[in-house]
Amino acid sequence: MAPDLLRALIDRAAATIAAHAEELTELDQAIGDGDHGLNMKRGFDAIAQNADEICALPFGQALQKAGMTLVMTVGGASGPLYGSLLMGLGKAAAKAPETVEELVAIVAEGVAMVQKRGKSEAGEKTMLDVLIPVLEAIRTADGDIAAAARAAADAGLAATRDMRATKGRASFLGERSIGHLDPGARSSALLVHAVCDAVENGSGGEA
Numbered sequence: 001m002a003p004d005l006l007r008a009l010i011d012r013a014a015a016t017i018a019a020h021a022e023e024l025t026e027l028d029q030a031i032g033d034g035d036h037g038l039n040m041k042r043g044f045d046a047i048a049q050n051a052d053e054i055c056a057l058p059f060g061q062a063l064q065k066a067g068m069t070l071v072m073t074v075g076g077a078s079g080p081l082y083g084s085l086l087m088g089l090g091k092a093a094a095k096a097p098e099t100v101e102e103l104v105a106i107v108a109e110g111v112a113m114v115q116k117r118g119k120s121e122a123g124e125k126t127m128l129d130v131l132i133p134v135l136e137a138i139r140t141a142d143g144d145i146a147a148a149a150r151a152a153a154d155a156g157l158a159a160t161r162d163m164r165a166t167k168g169r170a171s172f173l174g175e176r177s178i179g180h181l182d183p184g185a186r187s188s189a190l191l192v193h194a195v196c197d198a199v200e201n202g203s204g205g206e207a
């Protein structure tokens with residue numbers, strides 16, 4: 001199960017980032033420096049290239065290796081931040097989660113690592129405005145966890161539009177950051193959907 005799940009996670013994540021790289025770049029052109037699409041594509045392409053090696057590892061170590069790959073290949077702020085996310089997930093996951101409690105503990109550690117690395121919290125117009133609501137949605141989901149996670153990701157992303165950025169490059173714009181979606185929140189929402197699709201459908205089927 002774990003190698004197939006890992007393969008599906010990598011395939012889906014790399015594919016959605018590649019398909020949306022231009023959109024991520026455009027969002028970052030509006031409130032940042034316009035490199036988010038390229039940064040994310042470079043990082044997830046590198047993970048995809050190392051997929052055989054990554055998938056041969058136990059689940060947690062595989063996530064940590066994917067995280068280190070991001071740190072090593074992505075120059076922007078998002079590399080260390082997503083790297084921290086994956087390394088936190090991997091550190092907390094001895095094996096692929098089998099219960100909601102296990103999943104919550106793993107995701108909580110990943111999100112905590114991003115917060116620690118970014119010295120950031122909810123409401124600052126960053127990827128955390130997707131990741132924190134998704135964690136909360138998984139924790140409180142009643143029934144379909146993937147549906148709850150997707151909905152929380154979409155709502156969290158939409159909420160970044162009216163926020164004023166107080167972290168990252170967008171914070172340099174102050175009030176002028178208001179009115180735009182945050183690029184990192186968009187990439188996080190894409191990745192949440194990719195993870196849900198991989199868990200539900202593996203590498204193939206409808207995204």
Ligand code: ADP
Nearest residue numbers: 036039076077078118120126127167168183184
């Ligand atoms: P850079 O800002 O170095 O150009 P990217 O464009 O790849 O890097 O990534 C920008 C995204 O990183 C932002 O849209 C935001 O979501 C996220 N980000 C930046 N700083 C922080 C932080 N301190 N905490 C959480 N997320 C952050």
Ligand code: MG
Nearest residue numbers: 032033035036
């Ligand atoms: Mg940027």
